[in-house]
Amino acid sequence: MPKIVDHEARRRLIADALMRVAAEQGLEAVSLRHVATAAGVSAGMVQHYFRTKDEMMAFAIAVVSERGEARVGAAVAALGDNPPPRLMLRTMIAALLPLDEPSRADGRVALAFFAYATVRPEAAAALRPSTSQLVDFVASLLPGPGAADGAASLLALMEGLGLYLLGGQFTPVQALAVLDAQLDHLFS
Amino acid sequence: MPKIVDHEARRRLIADALMRVAAEQGLEAVSLRHVATAAGVSAGMVQHYFRTKDEMMAFAIAVVSERGEARVGAAVAALGDNPPPRLMLRTMIAALLPLDEPSRADGRVALAFFAYATVRPEAAAALRPSTSQLVDFVASLLPGPGAADGAASLLALMEGLGLYLLGGQFTPVQALAVLDAQLDHLFS
DNA sequence: ATTTTTGCATTGCAGTTGTATTGGGAAGCG
DNA sequence: CGCTTCCCAATACAACTGCAATGCAAAAAT
Structure with missing residues (x-):
């Protein structure tokens, strides 16, 4: 197995960013790209850890x-x-x-x-x-x-x-x- | 003055449609076109009675x-x-x-x-x-x-x-x- | 050393968003 | 009738959406 990354931690990092966006601008402002920006990561990475937006929401x-x-x-x-x-x-x-x-x-x-x-x-x-x-x-x-x-x-x-x-x-x-x-x- | 239309009634008709959409699919599903469809009118008409979406929301x-x-x-x-x-x-x-x-x-x-x-x-x-x-x-x-x-x-x-x-x-x-x-x- | 698996950035795409613009039809007034 | 004023439909547009696809670098496994 290559590059060891704490999957759960990354997801939590992203979820935190999501909550920050939601707290400030509401759930309607929660998009892949906004969350990614708030988390300081690329949009592709968000997609890597959540295959769909619904999955991210559920988490x-x-x-x-x-x-x-x-x-x-x-x-x-x-x-x-x-x-x-x-x-x-x-x-x-x-x-x-x-x-x-x-x-x-x-x-x-x-x-x-x-x-x-x-x-x-x-x-x-x-x-x-x-x-x-x-x-x-x-x-x-x-x-x-x-x-x-x-x-x-x-x-x-x-x-x-x-x-x-x-x-x-x-x-x-x-x-x-x-x-x-x-x-x-x-x-x- | 041409065509007499009850402005307030139209706005209320549209607002009713908006509430129907919001009740069934949430506020995130409230868009000009969805509301227009739900109200059975054209999107242009919604725009005619509310110059902006915020105005529609406020109403x-x-x-x-x-x-x-x-x-x-x-x-x-x-x-x-x-x-x-x-x-x-x-x-x-x-x-x-x-x-x-x-x-x-x-x-x-x-x-x-x-x-x-x-x-x-x-x-x-x-x-x-x-x-x-x-x-x-x-x-x-x-x-x-x-x-x-x-x-x-x-x-x-x-x-x-x-x-x-x-x-x-x-x-x-x-x-x-x-x-x-x-x-x-x-x-x- | 090579292979293979994983992490992630980039790009593309079709569909939707809000809004501005255009144009024409209808209806009141002169 | 002419004409102005309003009603509304259609279209255009740039920005954004979620998602798929691609590519590449790093690192573990062999």
């Missing part, structure tokens, strides 16, 4: 989704062992909300892909499992009966807050206040 | 937003005079949620435009006022202190439910259960 969706899980993991890990459930939930959700500019960029990309997935069911499959397992996890942290419903409503609230944060309808302070109020209720 | 955004307001208005009007606030809220929100296929189509379009607006601030301006006035209205229906916060959280919850409905994570039954639970809490 990028997977990266976005796994990046979200990593965010949660890191936030949880930073809390140490056996943190109080409420603090843990607040930390997790705050980690997923687009509160600062880097996470806003990720949020815009995730939103764009979400909209993309609503008209491309085969792409939606990659997004569903991650939220479904999130619901279960959140439910395990909530007290008393109705934990499943509480988890659903808490996550739906989170998504809505994320939307309004991205749209500029809410400030981070407002969003966190709403979140805390909901947590007050769930743990009352 | 369509306005139509989407005003269609949402109309939905709310109709739902409220159907309740007659002085309905109980809780029923009114539930009716309004249910009217805005993508619960059946027609409203799902609208939801997909609205979502696509929302994502579009996050990377085009000048388009976002058209979306913000409608939600802001919705917050005020909802707040006026909620009891006791903290009505403003309650309204914010209720609307954020609504948006999140809408997302999950479109994404297929929630069924309509689940979404409405979550909504009712939240209303229980707000009116307790």
Whole structure:
């Protein structure tokens, strides 16, 4: 075998560039050549690692989704062992909300892909499992009966807050206040 | 003056076609020619009523937003005079949620435009006022202190439910259960 | 040393994009 | 009738799209 190249790393490099383009100009600006330029590579190389644009999109969706899980993991890990459930939930959700500019960029990309997935069911499959397992996890942290419903409503609230944060309808302070109020209720 | 044509009606006809295309294939499939075909007119005619694509997009955004307001208005009007606030809220929100296929189509379009607006601030301006006035209205229906916060959280919850409905994570039954639970809490 | 496999840049191609331009037909007004 | 004003269709065009094909250099395998 000739020239050893970390295939996965290259794909990730390209996917990162794709996300940068999508975060700044939207998914419609994502083309082979734009992504290649953003990644600082030739268009031919992008083609070398993704035989089709759809393949590149699918990979990028997977990266976005796994990046979200990593965010949660890191936030949880930073809390140490056996943190109080409420603090843990607040930390997790705050980690997923687009509160600062880097996470806003990720949020815009995730939103764009979400909209993309609503008209491309085969792409939606990659997004569903991650939220479904999130619901279960959140439910395990909530007290008393109705934990499943509480988890659903808490996550739906989170998504809505994320939307309004991205749209500029809410400030981070407002969003966190709403979140805390909901947590007050769930743990009352 | 020659041939009298209802300018506004033509533009609305075209915008409807645009929304049909966007609902079925996403915003990326929205081109002058696609929209023209969907509307059953020539591409030149579309160009005649919208000098640029951005202008067409802006008009369509306005139509989407005003269609949402109309939905709310109709739902409220159907309740007659002085309905109980809780029923009114539930009716309004249910009217805005993508619960059946027609409203799902609208939801997909609205979502696509929302994502579009996050990377085009000048388009976002058209979306913000409608939600802001919705917050005020909802707040006026909620009891006791903290009505403003309650309204914010209720609307954020609504948006999140809408997302999950479109994404297929929630069924309509689940979404409405979550909504009712939240209303229980707000009116307790 | 030769062969073979892989990494990647370049180029070409057919199709689509938004927009500008041209031209003519229809309908109101004088 | 003439004529002006508007409606709209058709065409042209440069830029861009995704993708296929080609070619070549580097490096492992033999």
